[in-house]
Amino acid sequence: MVDLRDEYRPEIQGLRAFAVLLVAVYHIWFGRVSGGVDVFLMLTGFFITGSLVRSYEKHGRLMPVVFLTRLSRRLVPTAAVVLLGIAVIAWLWMPWYRTHAVMSETLASALYYENWILAARTVDYLNRSDPVSPLQHFWSLSIQGQFYLVWIALMALVALVVKVVGGHLRKVAFAACALVLAVSLPYSIAATAENQTWAYFSTGTRMWEFALGGMLAMALPMIRIPVWIRFALGWIGVLSLIACGALFNVSDQFPGYIALWPVGAAILVILAGTTGKRWAVDRFLASGPMTALGDRSYALYLWHWPILVVYLYLNAERSASILGGLAVLALSLGAAFLTKWAVEDRVLPTRRRRFSRGKSVAVAAAFLVPVLGVASVAQAQLVERTERLDGKIDQALESGDVYLGAEALTDPELFAQLEDDDMPMIPPLAEIKDIPYYYDEGCDNQTRRVCAYGDLGGEHTIALVGASRIGHWFPAFEQAALDNGWRLLVFTKSSCQFSTGVLYDPGGEVYPECMEWNRWVMDQLELLRPDLAVTLSTRALEDGEQTYTGFVNRWHQLDHWGIDVLALRDLPRIGHYPEDCIGLHGVDA
Template sequence: MRTPTRAPAPDWDATQQLPVVKRTATLPRGGSPHYYRPELDGLRAVAVLLVAAYHIWLGRISGGVDVFLLLTGFLITASLLRMAERDRKIHLGVYFGRLSSRLIPTAATVLLASLLITMFIVPMTRWKSSVGEILASALYFQNWKLAISSTDYLQQDQPASVVQHFWSLSIQGQFYVVWALLLIGVFALAARDMRRMRLLAGTAFGLIFAVSLAYSIYGTANNQVWTYFDTGARMWEFALGALFALFIGSISLPRQARLVLGWVGLLALVSCGMLVPDSTMFPGYIALWPTAAALLVIIAGTTHYQYGVDRFLTWAPIATLGTLGYGIFLWHWPLFIAFREISGEQTAGLFDGLGIIALSIILAYITKKAFDDGLRSLIPKRTVAQARWGLVIGISFIVPVLAVSLTWTQAIALDEQPMARITSADPEDIGTHPGALALRYPDSAAEIGQVPITPSPMAVRDDLPKMYEDDCHVGIDGDRARICEYGSDTPDVTLAVVGASRSAHWFPAIEARAEANNWRVLTITKSACLFTTGTSTYQGNTYHDCMAWRDDVVSILKDIQPDLVVTSSTRTESDQEYVPSGYIERWEELDELGLTVFGIRDTPIVDNDVVDCVARGDSCVYDTSHIPAEDPMIDNGRVPDNVIAADFTPYICPEQQCYAVIGNVLVYRDSRHISATYAATLAAMMEEQLLAALATLETD
């Protein structure tokens, strides 16, 4: 599973006029002066350093991003309430103009830099997905794009992109819109009465907090990967900050108590990433840990103690880092990804990591000086001008990102060459792209020469069996079987291809010879759903849809009575291959129904970067001597008599060596699945074994 990464910092308050918690932790009300709280800059610094450190050195979640979301809710709510109190209205133009001029220039600069990193460092096989994510980040829906791709079984081997961290900036962008409209609605319902508005707003924030937190807990338990990126599962963190923006003024604690609370909060925040045993617990109830820790620091406020946490957080180096936090977050991730691509390491060493953080700070300082302290200072202070010029600045920075991304996307589409389907079994006519036939007829293959491989590394991830294109394959969601029919209209034989994606990837080899042999081929497949018994799991959760789908498939097979049920017979993990007991139990069930199983041995697993390796022009050969040379089905005493074993491993990994390219055809489309083009070149060998299996049925 692709591990979700952390989010960018909040907008650092569009007004830069933050209320300060005075000695009694009481916020000024109404028209009282606005104060700056330097300890919040320090809190941001701690959060962003935690995020960067955990990304660069540990590869796990720190809880720092949850602090960013809480602070965003706290500061934006305070800002909008002050605007409503001061002007008796909320100026949407000013609000979005300030946000636009503050957030977009730096973000757009990082996105343009990410395009350059993608072009010159990231393998071309990932250009399409990377540019798509950059485009999604520019349009503030990166979180939804990642939610879809992270739960898409076919995309889970994809490495993290240079802009994966923009998912949280997208959530914040959506929050800015929703929250402003919500408060405008509340203000209207309150008839512009601020006391009534606070009451209505508090009620709304409380409901959002409760519903969103409940959804987050439920979603994390049942579909953590999707929930992680889901805006609805994160709204409670914003709402919690908003509630404190409303009511922190009523909190009055002694200085001694606030001294203790401040340090407890900071220590709890720093320890969160170290003590939470599993990152997949986020963003459910466990996210209350870092958010509550941050709230303790906010409540502590200014203690005026020499050893108060506020003295540490307002220390000039820490506070300065906090003012650069937005830029540090945005820059550190693409720099880290560039390091990973160049070095081949997934985490950095001490000095490499410090170098990444130092460079992030330098770039953050440059962009802050150029945009926050430079460009924005030129905007007139008049309300209308602020709105107009803020939006103009934001749009002028984001348009180049959109233009380059869209142009590059079109260029990539033109480069994706058509995929050939090679099915000839004639040893005298194997063509220039024989694929597996090069192993079957080595003498003829010796004369084919070097030609561009097919499919291209750019296109191979989309080289799927036809049932995907025809919407016949059931994805992760869906508990009912979907049947599609291929081959002869007047068949003598019916074959049913059943199982998960590693059963489905044999389909092109079967379909290629179906018409010639008068076969009808039925496909009944589902992602990540092995045709087994017992409890199925997916990404750590019980896979209820799969279990219901399997039961449906058995009922269908009972009614159809195919001549052969074609499915996987073994299971290959990273360091072993075996016949799962659940497979055997399922075959015994089919035996009672009078059905025969054509069990195909699973394909060996190669490295995740197999396609990238080909794109680099490297020699891509993977040793599989750690798994049995012989099919584990052979001489397995538990396998029932209704199962016929088939093994095509010699045509994929001859002599326990897996080649990324055979016969000028790319073998693997990812680490676990063969390409549809290569599968089609196995047609002759598949035909032989199927005919032999069918012949045994006639003699029984």
Template sequence: MTVVAEPVAAQPQASPPGSRARRPEIEGLRALAVALVVVYHVFSGRVSGGVDVFLTLTGFFLVVTLGERFARTDGFNPVRPIARSLSRLAPAAFVVLAATVLAAMWVAPRTRWREVVDHLVSSVTFTENLRLVDESVSYAALNAATSPMQQFWSLSIQVQVLLAAPFVVAAVGLLLRATGRLRHGRRVAIALVAAGTAASFVWALVAVRADQQAAYFASLPRLWELGAGALAGLLLVDRRPGRTLAAVLGWVGVVGLVVCGAVLDGARTFPGWQAAWPVLCALLILFAADAGGRNGAHRLLSLRPLQWVGRRSYGIYLWHWPILVLYLVRTGGGRPSLVDGTAVIAAAVVLAAVTYRLAERPALDLLRSRRPAWAVALVIACAAPLVVAGATTTAQLDRELAGFVPAADDPDYPGARALLRPALMAEAGDVEAIPPLSVIRDDWARLSDSRCVLEGDEDGGTPLEPFSCVRGPADAERRIVLVGDSHVAHWLHPVAQLVDSRGWQLVALINPGCNLSTESEFRADRSLLEQCEQWRSRIVERIASVNPGVVLALGTRIAEGEREVLPKGFVEAWQQLSDLDIPVIGLRDNPRHERDVPDCMAELGDLAPECTVSPADIYDDALLEADLPAGVQLLDTRPYFCTSTECPSVVGNVRVYRDDSHVTNMYMRTVGPVLEPDLLALTGW
């Protein structure tokens, strides 16, 4: 069982001076938001809306505070509020990061170390949300592979806004001052914030429809939530509702926020219009303030326990996520029991209290007693060790991967050749298998040779080939086209070895998730599905345009939890090429395992039977006798990966898989010599 969880946000920086900073109901709102996020994460796995509350609070304080500071001074320096904000956020954040990295290196398998370091660098530089957009992480799939620093996505958005907002306020303020219209500053601010909020909201609707997973973490689709808070701060600064109305609004906001996660599936809909629910709940509480009298919600939010939690909510946010994720790593990904979940929450609260006392409070005291330059020095002092450690480790891992590329005839690493000639294993030395588990996930299919160049679609529209590689002379006697998804990309290196040795040409048309087929297979994301459909609609024409001697494509498919199949769409696409007298060889799919193989090897050892799969459970040999279009043949690749009884995780001292089904490039380098005679026999070349 997995936990569906909401990404957590760091609490906004400490409330600025003024009346808003002393409003206890806001501290209570922070406490309520953090409690909901933590409880939903640990026990329910649904999005609570607490993140959206914190984004709204950030906007509520930010614009008004900056505007007031500009109006009070003639020499507003936008760098000063940035330095002070970062110095309040950095100490606790970087303490959590340092502790998380150390704990992850101890708890997580070596296969996750590179991921941990990459997310460390992104978190320290407040670009974690951009990394997650690039990775298109789905929050519907929280498991042991989730980054323990993923919570920094929201803090990254907040810091990005904190970096930009002072300069925007300064530019607008200087323009108003220069034109003698500074007295209209509030109305101008309202107009600009309203326009930006509306634009971001529209963009969020579009982005969610195109790619909700990426939109969840992106900055622009989230700005409307901060903008809503900023508008509230600008419009409600001098307004208070009547007692009865305030009591009703406050309780509606509190109750609405509590039930939000139970009613909405925000993990699959936010930051679209559904995210307005928690945002509006927060605004209702802010508007009601403490005007509700004896029956107001502010009385609940002002209780001493909530005030205590609210002041430490930043640390609770930061700590509970890595504790939860590392718990999942340690236990195998199951949802915590009531006892374990309570322990996770308790640990987060205790660590947050310690961090508040030893990091947050001293940083604030230092800011009050020193010049702003001390704020900059504090941030640098906190960040420098983590940046250096991350960069150094990344460089070391890169060198480690580059240093384990054996020669093609290295007797210690026969790889796939050992399946066909078992005697080679007896001749191989007793050496550590490669690639190392710490870098195995980086060993993806690729061609680094300079003769392989990328090309795009000349008409400027949707690229025909997200990865199009031409290798070899244009006047080559024979041309091979390799077309399909990431499982086809496995064959880049073996086929390149063949064409290089014979002076032929390789044209690789690789599109992850898309195969030479007339129908879609697995794409659930709308934008990728549409892109794949465009690619498939033009791919036969593109193949024909290069006049290939043969086309290599995926011949069968082994889906997760299923046996091998020959998709109807494959055969229909092959028929189109057959009608053009273009020969096709379908490459039988490689094995798919139930477990992530590197993680299994890290836990149980390279030779553990749990890290293998039986060919009888996944392959269907009857497909080799299927009735195919003229000029189409299937190449049985099973002997390159399996014996008669198992498909091992290590073959000839080379680790085969970088996840549950993708093959390491290092292993595929050893497949070339065994592929060549089989391929030449089918082509008759």
């Protein structure tokens, strides 16, 4: 038997390195989430709960001010350096209208509420097709920052219960963590099923992961496991972590109950502890290179994502090649090691006696205030530029002159005027959305109502039916309906094909809501009997364009009811963002 105590655990530092490598590798080459962040959240709960409880055991009080000042001195400087680097990169290499969003998110990330910005954005379908933010990964740090405040309050309540009612501190703390787990995990499962994209960034859906780490910290000193079992647990845990991102579509299914997989795998590694066996996983995790990388895991996590986003952005790609990905990983590692050397080893020496609470706050503020200042000033300038551009557009529209349009593409003289600041693009690049306005009226996704446009009393009726990509034809058919006195009906549901048989969502999972929607649409079409149904004949994917049997079956059903079918080819899929190409390289590109 080996006592698993609250001492320094080099294999846990190696586990942090392993988790951050999984995060980086899955992001860079697979465009997927690995579950590594869930490991970090559990470890945060493990360390913070243990730290607060040991502080109370040693001093008889929690000392939250000391705890938070030390935490800010340790976490804020590195994050601030990365945030400042991202702000500079955005200003130099991104179109100004993208930079506006980056500066806004810089403020949110610095003040630990980026996760709520992202949660609100994912609820809006119109924003889901936007380029990813170089600050998106700060969602997990924001949740951690909010967790620290919640956990101090929870542990203060635990200490009060122990003082007033009595009981063993660690047992009461374990019970408090278990209570959080009992509330947060069911909520996470329900919220993930209801609105996964929002649940992914929510603090409440992640709190159980911290709580489970806290429970482990309280129970670990009392656990005794034979060495041979711990040998097996270590390898099971590591192999399970590797498999998580491959087996599950983490970005579409997490957090929910599936997040128990990576969290549970990490717990197995911690339970395995140090076995002393030659071929045990702890020998690998506790090795010099892994612990050194573990010391830099925080900086590596912060740097890898913005470097990847900038690489994809500058190369107009949506995924990295093998060599490109290796370059991204190498740059990320270099930036992490440099940041550790320059910030933590030079500015923030580990001898705590040199830092009083006041000095700790001053150090954190010295790094944070410039970030807030730069982001605020840059944002103000970008707002002013937006207002100036809006003024020029209003002036151009009010002048009554014919404004440049598609004709400019065939006339070199007109084309040259597009680069003139006095002839801004309408609509501005910042406002370009290729989604029709009926989304704003709730005529897509979960709604089941017949949406009518054009001449509502028209003699002939056209129905636009299918997934969101058929909706791109809405403006043309709406204008035709208005010109010819037709009634236009819209039946669209995002990511839901107008087809028979089993249908799947973008993550490859069975999509029962889509099949139910198909049945409802067919009922409506049979009842309303439009003269013409307009739908897609193909799906254009990265691996080519195909027509599916399920599409043709639907056309035969409509033909049987006397409804004519106009089946249009799918729109081409563009591998980059055209508006950003124009913003970066001008209209000549």
